[in-house]
Amino acid sequence: MSDYQRPLLNEKMRLIRFRMRKENLRFADEIRLIPRTLVWVVAGLFVIAQAVGQILNRLEEGFGQPDLTQVQSNWALAGVITAAAIPMACIIFLIGYISQDARRRGMNAVLWTLLVIMLLPGWLFIGFVIYFLVREPLPYHCTQCGVLVSARFNYCPGCKYNLRPTCQQCQREVGEVDHYCPHCGSEVTPQPQRQAQA
Ligand SMILES: [Zn+2]
Numbered sequence: 001m002s003d004y005q006r007p008l009l010n011e012k013m014r015l016i017r018f019r020m021r022k023e024n025l026r027f028a029d030e031i032r033l034i035p036r037t038l039v040w041v042v043a044g045l046f047v048i049a050q051a052v053g054q055i056l057n058r059l060e061e062g063f064g065q066p067d068l069t070q071v072q073s074n075w076a077l078a079g080v081i082t083a084a085a086i087p088m089a090c091i092i093f094l095i096g097y098i099s100q101d102a103r104r105r106g107m108n109a110v111l112w113t114l115l116v117i118m119l120l121p122g123w124l125f126i127g128f129v130i131y132f133l134v135r136e137p138l139p140y141h142c143t144q145c146g147v148l149v150s151a152r153f154n155y156c157p158g159c160k161y162n163l164r165p166t167c168q169q170c171q172r173e174v175g176e177v178d179h180y181c182p183h184c185g186s187e188v189t190p191q192p193q194r195q196a197q198a
């Protein structure tokens with residue numbers, strides 16, 4: 001790996017650690033990201049699939065399973081269609097979620113959605129795994145002034161607050177509320193409060 005790539009990788013790893021530490025997403029909230037229209041389209045397709053299945057089953061009466069009555073055969077087919085529809089619906093909803101989630105994280109939503117879909121036939125869920133591993137952290141509010149900032153920022157554009165404070169002694173990154181550096185133990189000088197505009 002060249003020296004040029006190393007800082008980029010380090011930054012990516014830092015962002016991944018940042019996201020894992022800061023983000024505490026709840027499933028109930030996340031599921032609302034799935035576009036409502038997509039849910040209706042999938043529900044509609046499911047109803048159509050069931051209807052088509054039942055019509056075909058009735059047309060082929062006598063050819064199918066001779067040991068089942070028509071009613072039993074209808075139910076069996078409905079069960080098979082439902083069993084096939086559930087994993088398909090989950091995949092479609094996951095793709096819908098990624099398209100919205102990528103957008104709110106400032107990522108290229110079209111590109112990621114396409115990537116995940118294109119990897120599906122050959123690589124199954126590897127696209128989803130990659131997405132959830134490397135997705136950007138959500139923007140968050142500056143602790144000082146409340147402006148929405150990206151995890152890539154070093155300083156808040158609203159108040160110049162240092163979003164990535166470093167230890168004066170060893171120059172490594174420390175937490176915003178740390179009193180002592182976790183790496184070398186020296187005291188971390190608190191950041192000056194926001195200067196009043198003169
Ligand atoms: Zn700020």
Ligand SMILES: [Zn+2]
Pocket residue numbers: 167168169170171172181182183184185186
């Ligand atoms: Zn230190």
